[in-house]
Amino acid sequence: MTQTMKKFILLGMALACAIRSLAQLSISLPVAGVYQSTSTNTSVVLAGQYIGSSLSNYRIEYEVYRLDVSDSHYLSTQQTWTTITTNPTYGLFRTTLSLPIGWYSVAVRVWNISTSSAGSSNSVVFGVGDVFVISGQSNAQGGSSSLPSLNTTYDGIVSHNYTDGCNNNLPPYPVMTALSTYNSIGPNGTNSWCWAYLGQQLQSGAPSGGKPIAFFNAAHGGSSSLNWKESANGTNTTNQYTGSVWCGGSYSGPAQPYFSLKTTLQYYAAIFGVNALLWHQGEADNEYPSGRTNRSTYRQNLLDLIAQTRTDYGSSLRWLVSEASFQGANPTGYETNTDVTSAQDDIVSNSSYDPSDYNYKGVITDGYGTSYRDITDKVHFREDRNNAVSLLGNLWNTAIGNATSGPIGGVTPPTITMSKVGSNWTLTCQGTYSAYRWINMSSANTNSPVGTSFSYSGSTGGSYACLVQSSNGKWAISQTIYTNCGSCREGAFANWSEEEEGIQTKAYPVPFDKDLTIEFTIPADSRVRLELIDESGRILQKVTDSMHIKGTFKYPISLDSSPSSILFYRLNVNGLGITKKLLKVQ
Incomplete structure (x- = not known):
């Protein structure tokens, strides 16, 4: 399933240099696809959640890069780093982008205000x-x-x-x-x-x-x-x-x-x-x-x-x-x-x-x-x-x-909020709809909802989105919310880890010289993007970006030369980003 490795530059991203998992950050909207252009600039909702370790003072920022449709190489920076929200409750963020026709990568990062440094990061590619x-x-x-x-x-x-x-x-x-x-x-x-x-x-x-x-x-x-x-x-x-x-x-x-x-x-x-x-x-x-x-x-x-x-x-x-x-x-x-x-x-x-x-x-x-x-x-x-x-x-x-006349834009995704009392949480879909389907995103079965009311409650960790139907029959999908998140600011939520989502990932040998293997396990059929990046956030190699069936995958990689001595690999599984540092022989 290995695809031809491709390169494009993402400028201005700084990553913390810890060996532990860094990028516990989810981007669930927009869905990685193409949105119909309806005017000079089209509105696209960007939403997700920071689910890493708690920070005392941080903000969520995004930057937009314009890409070439043929191979996703970097063309230009559409919008420089812009703040979405500061110290969000439960780590939730949402904003609306206004973009002309184009193929884009939107990078999202956590900025630690106390230390003036970047932490968790993720990106989504769409058009x-x-x-x-x-x-x-x-x-x-x-x-x-x-x-x-x-x-x-x-x-x-x-x-x-x-x-x-x-x-x-x-x-x-x-x-x-x-x-x-x-x-x-x-x-x-x-x-x-x-x-x-x-x-x-x-x-x-x-x-x-x-x-x-x-x-x-x-x-x-x-x-x-x-x-x-x-x-x-x-x-x-x-x-x-x-x-x-x-x-x-x-x-x-x-x-x-x-x-x-x-x-x-x-x-x-x-x-x-x-x-x-x-x-x-x-x-x-x-x-x-x-x-x-x-x-x-x-x-x-x-x-x-x-x-x-x-x-x-x-x-x-x-x-x-x-x-x-x-x-x-x-x-x-x-x-x-x-x-x-x-x-x-x-x-x-x-x-x-x-x-x-x-x-x-x-x-x-x-x-x-x-x-x-x-x-x-x-x-x-x-x-x-x-x-x-x-x-x-x-x-x-x-x-x-x-042909002439105007195209029709997509439906605006619903907004979901989370509240809790002790270890019990409740997700609520804002607005009035004719039908609700709460989807457990670990399997994402649109026809087997875990709830069919405007709200959904529980006490254990999980990831959920709400599929809603308006009175005219059209469906829309909300962002995904992780109910067990380390950055939650109220109550005793445990730190999140990828293993809780059934995802396992490692790279070996440790340290490596020129050749290494990146191995990961996913619990269900998923869209997977695996990239090698340097400490500035530049994507050195796109290893794969495709559907993967449930199971374990191994990708051998050869790096004859590297422009950086500090390298990371970023695994994106259905919008959830996990970034880990690679140890290289000095």
Whole structure:
């Protein structure tokens, strides 16, 4: 799982030089991903908790660095050290950043006022850019194993590497990672398809450093316009290729395929915001002879679907509707269906059918025949057939550039407070919501809450966040609070240690000369970032930044030369930072 080591400079961070664990500091917001840009500057909440040893007089500060989207190397300092709060109760901090389009690393540190020195530190990498929701059928979902060769795995093109097209619950907690060729795109995308390639095209000509891009894919292969309409109305629908209820006869959840699109909008797009919904579907409505949908029927099916998405997410949700119907296996003369493509065109060009200003033309693909498609099914594009998947990405790049109207920002995360009496603590979600799900963040299961009221109480240590749903159906996630924290200023809370969270970490040999191994154990599947840093906070090597399954990992590292005699390694597990000093042979 080792990735190519990368370097970028983070200036101005000073670290205490103790051998013990130094960085007991959590950053839980923003979620490491991409937030939809809505104006010149977009608001992003930064929140977390200092959970290290108690200090008598300290403040929490942050500094913002602008990065390159291609490999996260340092470009410039966006904002120098700024105070968030001084001597916070329970170590909790929260502020709002205002940032233009860009890829960022935000460093947070504890500053000991009494000694005028820096202590615990951590950082989070995220972007402000464009977020796209994808839907339709297989030429949107990812219909081939023949894919474009990417120039590089961009750090700034991200997705949730997760797939479960018939899940009848919320997706897991969003763990966003760089989109590589065969990553899934949650909740349904089977691979990067044309989307990673599109992301690179969208970044061309973007502001210095590139525009970060995120994708969520709620397409279902083989779905017809009738399947989408019926399921959007809450009715189970029949898959015309299998003859059974969508997702199989044993499926008993909310009607699919629409439910996964609904949760994508109300969960992923609510958290991060959205630029547009990219729609590519129509081939199933040209299935000769029985599945050839007529113009008025297709048009009404799709209009009903669009209306339902705007009811479930927001009236200004922008749709880019493609013209697509090609079925190359149909008899000659029936490969395309002009009723379907005319209906698709009606929706974006005729206000008498939909008076909104939020429907735009997507890609037009019927002119690309069998020489661009799988030689067997004659429907799915393949990269080894005239670079067809790259072509599809280029078509989407043009279509997106032609669309106007404003994107929709993410929901502001709720604020959580903590109070206690003796060893008993209570977490309270501020504000009024229609649903609450308190999540034990040691496992972060969004569908197995430990509490469903506006508050949650206990007497033992743990880490918790609250997933809330507003009256319009949108979900938002709060910061994570550690209830057993060394910096708590009221009551007898024990000092926190990483072992309490089930995390173990060590480096050997001690001391080391040129070669060493960093070993760590995590208790659950987690997003892990491991870096080597010097005493000024400069990142010397990014060892890994990816999803890791539960278990123990060992990373051998060779340092032929080092610009500093004092080195540290920083392990970040789902936002929790742990920094330890490395002893080097003198």
